[in-house]
Amino acid sequence: MRILIVEDEPTLGNQLKTTLEQNGYAVDLSADGEDGHFLGSTEEYDAVVLDLGLPEIDGLTVLGMWRREGRNFPVLVLTARDSWSDKVAGLDAGADDYLAKPFQTEELIARLRALIRRATGNASSELTAGDVRLDTRSGRVTLKGEPVKLTAQEYKLLSYLMHHKGKVVSRTELIEHIYDQDFDRDSNTIEVFVTRIRKKLGADVITTIRGLGYSLDDPADQPRG
Template sequence: MKILVVEDEERVAHFIQKGLKEEGHAVDVSYDGEDGEFLAEVNDYDLIILDLMLPKKNGIVVCRELRASGVATPVLMLTARDSVEDKVRGLDAGADDYLPKPFAFEELLARVRALLRRQSDSKSPVLKMADLELDPISRRVSRSGKAIRLTTKEYALLEYLMRNPDKVLSRTLIGEHVWDMNFDPESNVIDVYVSHLRAKIDKGFEPALLHTLRGQGYLLSDDSPPV
């Protein structure tokens, strides 16, 4: 999943980013409200973690303006101020959940999972392509009923592909959504992960689902790719 963290304390922002990346998420970080709001409007995020007290524009204003502009991405608001009044203001501005600082990363992660699960439930409980299935809630993958074990990053790559079936996805798009916006397009890491993923979901099965379109990108489809 692709997550935006808007937090002006660099230590806290990097702590959250590191932990979420270890869980397989692509994480972008912004350090002020104006930049965070811009990134949230121009990118397709699955979740926004938004601090309340931010320079240039506070989290309440950012959240309210995002909702007014039609951005429906779930928002988890963070703040050192945990009065009932502050919580009500945040939720009324459009936040989906509220976490006071300081917090244990395990609690943050549980709230992130809950919001992402709610988002997945509103889309489709199980993603399918031919006989390949991915359950975003249990994070289980199978083909023809046979369980497939994936690494954290392989799972994130497959989920992104399965949420965009029959679409040619460029390496840049994959890099931004499965890694982050600082992904180096000259790196061959995507090719390596695609190769590993193909060996797990296609080897020994028919038809092949993961296709490489030279010069264009990658395609997950049960139809033959265009020549």
């Protein structure tokens, strides 16, 4: 985990840097807003500790610039000011947390832990196979980046296959997982939807294994022969 500290007061800055490094973080230290902004814009950080009272450029301005550039690493704001209106301004400017000086370094560490946990906790549940990409969180399917419109049943079928990528899935297994309890098993709906999916995503995404079922393979997983 990599942290950027933007703090103009050398004593505090170096103390923070040392403490964070002892806690296993990689730390960059910047002493003014301009330099800090440049670092935050060009390097990859997991979190930023930002002092509001900076020379040259104000901390809130730097924060606003980052957010407008699309940088969305978690930012913890430090300030000597203690009025709640300043806190509100900071939070609304895009800060994720706030800490008033003076503070215990233990609290800073704990807050950083919480911020990073939250930022990385949103692991995107994306399934891919070849050019096909399925996002289970958003319920979206794309082919070579282009969004593809699937109906509910088509989506369910594809989703199950992608969750069991590389495995041969029998038709009864598909029926059991796509439909609820009572469903007439003597019908060819599965084949129908396989056909439709193939039409939308290409014939080669789903492989037929005669007498056994279907299988969805990722070309990337096949050590070609």
